[in-house]
Amino acid sequence: MTTSAPSPKMQRTLTPALLAVMCIALFGFGTFFLNYSTLVSIGTNMGLTAVAAGTILTIMMVAVVAVQPLAPVLNNHFGPRMTFFAALSLQAAGNLLSLLTHFPLFALVSGSVVCGLGFGILVVIGTAAVPSTVAPERLGKALGYFGVTTSGATAIGAPAGLWLINIMPAIGFRWLAFGFILLALPALLAIPQQHQTSNTASPDVGQPVDGRMRWGGLITVLLPVSIVLTTFGLLLAFGPAAHSVSPALYIVSMQIFAIIGRFLASSSLDRRSPVSVMSAGIVVTLIGLVFTALLPAGTALIIAMMVLGFGIGAVQASSLLLCFEQAGSTNRGSVAWNMTFDIGLGVAGLVGGFGFTYWGPSITYIVCAIALTMVGLFFVLYFLSPKSPQAEQAPAKR
Structure with missing residues (x-):
């Protein structure tokens, strides 16, 4: 008995690849906002002023923004799987750098910057990888699921960080954040090794007919x-x-x-x-x-x-x-x-x-x-x- 190929209507939105991207986003975004929401508190507990701690927070976000143009280059050259791995590795390394207790200021600044670099890559590659995980007619729902995941991770990560930093030492908090990144690594196995583009073009929602930049x-x-x-x-x-x-x-x-x-x-x-x-x-x-x-x-x-x-x-x-x-x-x-x-x-x-x-x-x-x-x-x-x-x-x- 021959089995016909599944019709597009029978294809799933929550494919293994999309679930993997959502898993990586959940732990990647969640861990970043664990660190974001607690950076000022950790800095002031180290003896820094609120201005100095806030400046370090800004430096971290500068790293997030600065690395974003590089993410598509990494994706095209190495593929989504390795680019995701690079993003998670940088976030993990940033949390490990923060454990250098003998050099607290260096640890806080360098750890924040490296975490920011990893998150900046993750923000771009996460959205870019979604179209390759589902059929073209499922892309809208897939982006919706991805958006809910990132928003939910932010919603959980920030208050969880503020709560955790009050009940555990900073070193234990950093190890916990490092562990969350490790939990995302198995999902890399379901990520395509090479970027896949869809042959079906979809119209740009909300795009002006003339395509001019205003x-x-x-x-x-x-x-x-x-x-x-x-x-x-x-x-x-x-x-x-x-x-x-x-x-x-x-x-x-x-x-x-x-x-x-x-x-x-x-x-x-x-x-x-x-x-x-x-x-x-x-x-x-x-x-x-x-x-x-x-x-x-x-x-x-x-x-x-x-x-x-x-x-x-x-x-x-x-x-x-x-x-x-x-x-x-x-x-x-x-x-x-x-x-x-x-x-x-x-x-x-x-x-x-x-x-x-x-x-x-x-x-x-x-x-x-x-x-x-x-x-x-x-x-x-x-x-x-x-x-x-x-x-x-x-x-x-x-």
Whole structure:
């Protein structure tokens, strides 16, 4: 009896290769944000000032951004499996460097930089590898699963790090992070050795017909994104403004609602303009941010951070599609958006170190709210202007 080849409809989305990529992303992203959320605390416990510790955090994020253009070169030359291995190896090595207790400052700086290099490669190769793991008609769902994995890893990693660093010594914490990276290594066996490209072209969602780069529109989109993600990084690294509060529960609440907000905003983009969705997201973010800056610890603060997280998620989803449209291609838009994401997290270290030291937490978050209000108004005025390219375009069919 002959067996016919399975039809595309019978093919699975959660293929072994996609599950492997998701596993690597889970441990890679999760471990990075374990370190990200605790770097300032570890630095201050070593005797560094908040400004110095925040500067090291920024240096780590500079490494994340700087290495990203190299990731496609590594992928093309060595293939996805070896590139994933290089990313995980760098993250593991960074945690081992942090164990050099005789040279604590060198260990903290070098370990953070090496971890950042590994994470920067992982961010790029993770997304690039997804299309080769599923049939073309399953790519949308596959990217959705991958996005949920990375968002979930971030949501778990940051508060888990803040909790763990309070109940175990820094050396034990580093060994634990190193162990998490090792757990991802077996998944490499299911990763294709060579990059596979699909023969089926799919249209770029949200890409303008003319394919032109609109610098004004792109920068106008990225300005609010940078402020939102700087605020996001501040909360992950420094916690809420309320005194005498354990930040883990509050950050978990924010992260969960950021995932919900991103999912619901993405779903609404089939029916609504990304400009309107992003405008609403900015407003919700501002409301949550102001109350997060002013409220004391308690249930009200948790609710405020839920609102803040929902707004951040909505801005993330809508701004990504707007970047595709304004950049003229999904490739350029994706690069611009991801670079802004990482730069925002990096700048958070400097803003938090300076602001928390000289202004205090509440004023620092209020300053972020003022900055977001200004760039948010500019965003609305730009895209709602009758002469703007966005206003002249008819709504795209999706």
